Amino acid sequence: MSKLSPDPEREDPHRSLHSETAGLPGEHPGRARNPLIRITGLAWLEFEKPDLARAERFLVDFGFTVTDRTPEALVLRGHWAGTPSMVVRRGATSRFVGPAFAADARADLDRLARATDRSVRPHRGGHAVDLVDPSGFPVRVVYGVPELPALPERDPSPVNAGNRSARVNATQRPARRAAQIQRLGHVVLGTTRFRTALDWYLETLGPIVSDFLYLDGQRERGPVMAFIRCDLGSVPADHHTLAMALQPQTGYLHSAYQVTDLDEVAAAGWYLGERGYRHAWGIGRHIQGSQIFDYWRDPDRLMFEHYTDGDLFDSTMQPGWAPLSASGLSQWGPKATARFTGARDPEVLLAAIKALTDRGNEVDFAALRGLIQAMSS
Structure with missing residues (x-):
């Protein structure tokens, strides 16, 4: 039986990406009228690492459980039942390869393959169609991959809040240890072809936008x-x-993994700090999505997030609009750091210069100026 429930709004002609929408010029409806398929979630993320032993040490300390290990690959999972959260293969450099999304039915793979001139192939006990998005990321869509059973995990901490007493004659003693990751939550990508990539995902895979951010003073550009x-x-x-942002360089920004509560976020962060890992930003609460977050970098500087208490929306919620700014990324918590934004990274400056000379992207002087102002605000 399909996991999707009927939604009469899907046939609203005003939801077409190419129709006129209410609001300012450049306003985007945030969904496609008739996408090829509708994915149901992230299946896993794929990475490459030159040193699998070092990669495994960080990922286990971060909270993953190794479910398969060979000389050429690691497969890691969270505690909830489902597909593995991450596949790490041996490669020449440390890099994010691409996401794998879950389809709702085998027929979705057939439809996707016909429309994109691809083929359906066996993969990890199920089937997959391999695509490439406009930014150049390999995108895998899978169905029928066998799920792993749930692992034991602790219950959320009982909390005495106001006049509600959930804990009496009992102390609160969270352990400082590796997190018990529950599941993969999201991935955030930067791209020099934001609008093209956004429309491709909405039209091809059928997700919808929860929130848009625009450059302050440049909302007319969308x-x-x-x-x-x-x-x-x-x-x-x-x-x-999935989140995507216009950037002077196409690449992975971070991925996020759900844990049970604030105690798990905080105690796991202390554990990572005691083991010498580099903290990037947190603890705080986001505005878009509302998650309580904490960001860490692995030994190769790739960024990973622990989070808890995120928003859940059904299909009736329309996109929110807000200006992009570093200060607007959190409701409370420390200021966003340069370790998080990459504002002081020499590679970002070189990428910006290159992007301005490349006519095949959406980065111009106005956008670059707006992005710099946003990340320094």
């Missing part, structure tokens, strides 16, 4: 960042499964 959720009809979905 959004430069989107938080995108799966369209599950009346079934609530994570605020974002």
Whole structure:
């Protein structure tokens, strides 16, 4: 039986990406009228690492459980039942390869393959179609991959809040240890072809936008960042499964993994700090998505997030609009650091210069100036 529930709004002609929408010029409706398929979530993320032993040490300390290990690959999982969260293969450099998304039915793979001139092939006990998005990221869509059973995990901490007493004659003693990751939540990508990539995802895979961010003073050019959720009809979905932002360089920004509560976020962060890992930003609460977050970098500087208490939206929620700014990324918490934004990274400056000379992207002087102002605000 399909996981999707009927949604009469899907046939609203005003939801076409190419129709006129209410609001300012450049306003985007945030969903496609008739996408090829509608994905139901992230299946896993794929990475390459030159040193699998070092990669495994960080990922286990971060909270993953190794479910398969060979000389050429690691497969890691969270505690909830489902597909593995991450596949790490041996490679020449440390890099994010691409996401794998879950389809709702085998027929979706057949439809996707016909429309994109691809083929359906066996993969990890199920089937997959391999695509490439406009930014150049390999995108895998899978169905029928066998799920792993749930692992034991602790219950959320009982909390005495106001006049509600959940804990009497009992102390609170969270352990400082590796997190018990529950599941993969989302991935955030930077791209020099934001609008093209956004429309491709909405039209091809059928997610919908929860929130748009635009450059302050440049809203007429449309959004430069989107938080995108799966369209599950009346079934609530994570605020974002995928987020994308216009950047001077195409690449992975971070991925996020759900844990049970604030104690798990905080205690696991102390554990990572005691083991010498580099903290990037947190603890705080986001505005778009509302997650309580904490960001860490692995030994190769790739960024990973622990989070808890994220928003859930059904298909009736329309996109929010807000200006992009570093200070607007959190409701409370420390200021966003240069370790998080990459504002002081020499590679970003070189990428910006290159982007301005490349006519095949959406980065111009106005956008670059707006992005710099946003990340320094």
